Every structure is written in structure tokens, then in C-alpha cells.
Amino acid sequence: MGKIQPCARTMYLPKFALAALGLIWGTNFLFMKWASVSLSATQIVFLRVLCGFVPVLLFALAKRALRWQQLRHIHHFAVMSLLATVIYYYAFAKGSGLLPSGVAGMLSGAIPLVSALCTWALLRHEQPTSRMLAGIAFGLAGVVLIAQPWRVSVAGVSLTGVAYMLLGCVSVGCSFVYARRYLSGLDMSPLALCTWQIGIALAIISALTDFGVIGRVADDPRTLVGTVLGLGVCGTGIAYVIYYYIVGQLGALTAASVTYIPPVVALMIGAGFAGEPVRPVEIVAACCIVCGVYLLQRRPSAAGERPSRS
Known part of the structure; x- marks a missing residue:
């Protein structure tokens, strides 16, 4: 019996971590919505990066992952x-302030779709398959259903908010391409790269932030806890640590499946805690985005797929 328990722990702990990461990232949009009432987008990003950098730095130091030669x-x-940090976080903070948190969370599910488009546009030797093109089509249909540009004159969803969310998706999508082209061959752990990345991001956003009224975050305990703990410590610091643990235990492909979870969590959290209405069209849109991500991330069949020449 003594040998069964460690095996069971090894089997279920990474899956629990995967679910926890999806839950953490899914709640971020409500926290950003709350914070946007008292803080500007740059202030939200500064507090998030600052509070997220501390646990990542401590973890990197404990693992001896950092070298001055890096x-x-x-x-x-x-x-x-x-x-992957400053523009990405800023755009999501702006978008979440203009949209219901559930809608913002659903749009974040388009990250793998936009990443695929960025990859094909910038790394032309990588040809899409017909399944991938179908995934893109489903995902874009979901985005259009959420944005509903035909309702712009009747108080529909903020197109500016949608544009900011898509800008964040494009920014992080381009970061994947950049990392693949310039960083994949470096002899450096992902944890070290992440630590340097967030540290430099903290320096950049510090230079852009107005600190005169940032103390307003303490006026509302809900905003303070949501920004410092929800977005910073958990949504950035602990989330990065969990993500790298999942990659090490289950592999990058399985870790990428976490993108299915935040849109659903954001929709449920927005409806349950913020009283945001969930209309049938938004449920259909969420299903389209999830299906699109599934088609993009699904392994090719044994027979293989020919890249599309269209």
C-alpha cells in the first residue's frame, strides 16, 4: 500500500495543477474588471507584474536558474x-474594463487561434492543415458572434474593448513566434527566461506608470485583494510556476490544453459573481472558440494530413 500512494499522487497532482491553472487564469478577468474602476490600465499592469515577479524570482533563485551570462x-x-507581458497585460486590462468579464474571458480563448495566424504569417515554412484552417474558421466565428458588429448602433458589446482583447492576443501570439525563432536554441530554462522577461517588464511599466493615485487600490478591499493576490501573486507569479511544472510533468502539448478552461471559468464567474447576463449567442460563441482551439491542438491522425495549399 505504501507504494500505491506516491504513484497516485504523481498521476493526479499534474492534472489538479492543470485545473487550478485554468481556474486562476479564468478569474483574472473579473479581477481586472474590478480594478479598472479605481486604477488605470498601466497601474493595473504595474501592480500585477510587481506582485507576480516576487514569487517567480524566489522560485528561480531556489532552482538556481539564473546566471549573469544570460x-x-x-x-x-x-x-x-x-x-508577452507589457502590451499583452495592458491590452487585456483595457479590454476587460470595457467589456463584461465573461466576454473578455471568452475572447482570451482566441489566443491559440491568433497565435496560429501569427505563426503562418511570420514563419511561412509552416503550412496549415485543413483541420487547422477549420479551427481558425470556428474561432473567428466565435469572435464575430461576441463582437456582434451589426449591433454597434444599439448598445452592443464595445468594439473598442474587443479590439483591445484581440490586440493582446496578437501581442502574445507574436511572442510565441519570436521565442520560437530566436530563443528556442538557447541553452536556458523557461524559468530563467520568464524571470528575466518579467523583471524587464517591471522596469518598463514602472517608467510608464503614474504613481500619484495608485494608492486608491487600498480604498476598496475587493480591488486590493483582486489586484495584488488575484492578478499578481496568483495570476502571474504562481501561475507561471504551475505552468512550468505542468510542462515538465505532462509536456507542452498537454499544458497548452489549459486554454480550454479560462473562457468557461470566466463566463461562469461573471454570471455567478458579477451578475453578468449570459445570452445564448455568447454560449454559442464560447463553443465555437473552444472547438477551434481543439482542432488546432489536436494531434494529427496516424494517416497524416496534407498541408492546405489554398
Whole structure:
């Protein structure tokens, strides 16, 4: 019996971590919505990055992942800090302030779809398969159903908010392409890259933030807890640590499946805790995005698929 328990723990702990990560990221949109009432987008990003950097730095130091010689790649770290942290977080903070948190969360589910488009646009040797093109079509249909541009004159969903969310998706999507082209061959752990990336992002966003009224975050305990603990410590710091643990235990492909969870969690959290209405069209849109991500991430069949030549 003594040998069964460790095996069971090894089997279920990574899956529990996967669910926990999806839950953490799914709640971020409600926290950003709350914070947007008192703080600007740059202030939200500053507090999130600051509070997220501390646990990541401590974990990297404990793992002895950092080396001063790694700073010879500081130009790559700076680009990644802009694409995968500063612009990404800023755009999501702006979008979440203009949209219901559930809608913002559903739009974040388009990250794998936009990432695929960025990959094909910038790495032209990678050809899409027919299944991938179908996934893109489903995902874009979901985005259109959420944005509903035909309702712009009747108080529909904010197109500006949708645009900010898509900007965040494009930014992080381009970061994946940049990392694949310039960082994949470096002898450096993902944890080290992440630590340098967030540290430089903290320096950049510090230079852009107005600290004069940032103390307003303490006026509302809900906003304070949501920003510092929800977005910072959990949504950035602990989430990165959990993500790298999942990659190490289950592999990158399985870890990528976490993208299915946040849109559903955000929709449920928004309806349950913020009283946001959930209309049938939004449920259909969420299903389209999830189906699109599934088609993009599904392994090719044994017979293989020919890349589309269209």
C-alpha cells in the first residue's frame, strides 16, 4: 500500500495543477474588471507584474536558474517583455474594463487561434492543415458572434474593448513566434527566461506608470485583494510556476490544453459573481472558440494530413 500512494499522487497532482491553472487564469478577468474602476490600465499592469515577479524570482533563485551570462541575450528578453507581458497585460486590462468579464474571458480563448495566424504569417515554412484552417474558421466565428458588429448602433458589446482583447492576443501570439525563432536554441530554462522577461517588464511599466493615485487600490478591499493576490501573486507569479511544472510533468502539448478552461471559468464567474447576463449567442460563441482551439491542438491522425495549399 505504501507504494500505491506516491504513484497516485504523481498521476493526479499534474492534472489538479492543470485545473487550478485554468481556474486562476479564468478569474483574472473579473479581477481586472474590478480594478479598472479605481486604477488605470498601466497601474493595473504595474501592480500585477510587481506582485507576480516576487514569487517567480524566489522560485528561480531556489532552482538556481539564473546566471549573469544570460544577460548577453537581454535584447531578446526586452522584446519578449514587451510582447508577452507589457502590451499583452495592458491590452487585456483595457479590454476587460470595457467589456463584461465573461466576454473578455471568452475572447482570451482566441489566443491559440491568433497565435496560429501569427505563426503562418511570420514563419511561412509552416503550412496549415485543413483541420487547422477549420479551427481558425470556428474561432473567428466565435469572435464575430461576441463582437456582434451589426449591433454597434444599439448598445452592443464595445468594439473598442474587443479590439483591445484581440490586440493582446496578437501581442502574445507574436511572442510565441519570436521565442520560437530566436530563443528556442538557447541553452536556458523557461524559468530563467520568464524571470528575466518579467523583471524587464517591471522596469518598463514602472517608467510608464503614474504613481500619484495608485494608492486608491487600498480604498476598496475587493480591488486590493483582486489586484495584488488575484492578478499578481496568483495570476502571474504562481501561475507561471504551475505552468512550468505542468510542462515538465505532462509536456507542452498537454499544458497548452489549459486554454480550454479560462473562457468557461470566466463566463461562469461573471454570471455567478458579477451578475453578468449570459445570452445564448455568447454560449454559442464560447463553443465555437473552444472547438477551434481543439482542432488546432489536436494531434494529427496516424494517416497524416496534407498541408492546405489554398
